[in-house]
């Protein structure tokens with residue numbers, strides 16, 4: 001059975017769980033910050049440094065919530081199209097506009113805040129239409145219109161309330177067994193199951209509402225057979241609702257494969273926004289404690305129909321520490337006051353569910369594995385500011401099995417992973433607020449050394465360093481290696 005305490009077998013992780021009282025003071029400091037200071041100027045400066053990549057992919061490299069939305073939002077200013085390839089409303093991006101307004105996006109690509117971008121929801125996404133329109137309404141209330149700027153794949157699978165119902169019932173069945181996945185209960189897994197079982201419904205089915213109704217009834221009968229009286233879903237009510245939803249969504253529906261390829265051939269710049277992250281990938285993550293799609297590079301190709309030969313840059317977003325929501329092994333997990341302090345400073349609560357995130361040190365073994373799988377060209381380290389008050393910072397650099405074997409990579413077997421001892425390096429903290437730093441040369445030396453160590457361990461340029469939640473709170477490291 002997996003218990004969170006069983007996960008961090010490295011004693012150094014536990015002994016590192018002491019409280020920095022200063023951390024909580026720093027949390028107050030952070031929450032008092034405003035996000036809008038000089039953001040236009042700084043965002044413009046970042047935008048001015050145009051990334052030399054017609055197609056750029058941004059991926060989460062850890063367990064999600066790395067802060068992908070912020071980089072996508074910043075880069076979107078340089079791109080004509082911003083596309084989502086996989087996942088559903090379980091992915092939440094929190095971004096702030098120039099005025100400091102907060103937006104929590106779940107299905108709509110983060111590029112929507114850049115009025116010049118067109119957003120694409122690709123075929124690999126599972127789409128809950130009522131949720132999508134709620135999000136669109138919320139954006140409208142904040143003055144952001146999607147009209148003419150949102151394209152939805154006709155091949156995307158629809159996620160119905162019945163999938164949410166099944167998600168809840170499956171988690172309930174696992175309750176008390178220690179095997180609950182800890183899903184967001186948004187129906188994502190069941191929707192991908194329907195897709196793989198080949199009884200799912202796609203956006204293009206909304207063109208023929210008679211056959212749509214028949215297919216949905218069949219899908220509902222499947223749920224009834226599997227879960228009996230516990231299955232509560234008003235299929236006829238939903239069929240009725242989808243008459244109206246079909247009318248609303250069809251103006252956005254496009255053959256996005258054709259759209260993207262034509263745009264590419266016309267020289268348009270395309271930014272692809274990953275959701276979730278590699279350590280939650282259904283193939284490469286800590287299965288079964290994973291999401292149901294491929295948030296790594298392969299899922300981008302299958303979720304959009306734009307092949308990997310067209311990707312010029314693949315940026316991995318890496319939090320300066322780690323977090324994870326839900327169950328599953330987490331070797332560098334930190335417990336106690338230190339974890340609580342970092343959770344408060346980093347505001348580590350789920351965008352979608354509000355659940356407190358588990359907290360851990362940087363895990364280089366997992367990150368290297370993720371870099372290999374994704375073929376990353378650049379890294380964006382986020383939330384470096386969150387570590388600012390720590391005396392020392394640990395970095396997990398290797399896994400050791402109980403019989404003393406050093407593991408080169410993340411093992412597939414969860415029991416092996418649960419029992420590894422993490423070998424840590426300890427780096428000095430910089431003990432000063434870096435949230436106002438905007439230029440690499442103004443970074444405290446210890447913060448530079450921390451980033452440099454990441455680069456040395458991973459071998460990929462840490463080009464962008466996040467020092468706060470705002471659009472402006474970004475430092476560009478000019479080149480790879482010491483500078």
Ligand code: GDP
Pocket residue numbers: 060064065066067068069070091092093094095096346347351381382383384385386465466467468469470473
């Ligand atoms: P995503 O799903 O990967 O986009 O991540 P989330 O949006 O769930 O979480 C990222 C959170 O971190 C958001 O609230 C961001 O505003 C915030 N964030 C992003 N980058 C930074 C950073 O460099 N420092 C701080 N303090 N917060 C950041």
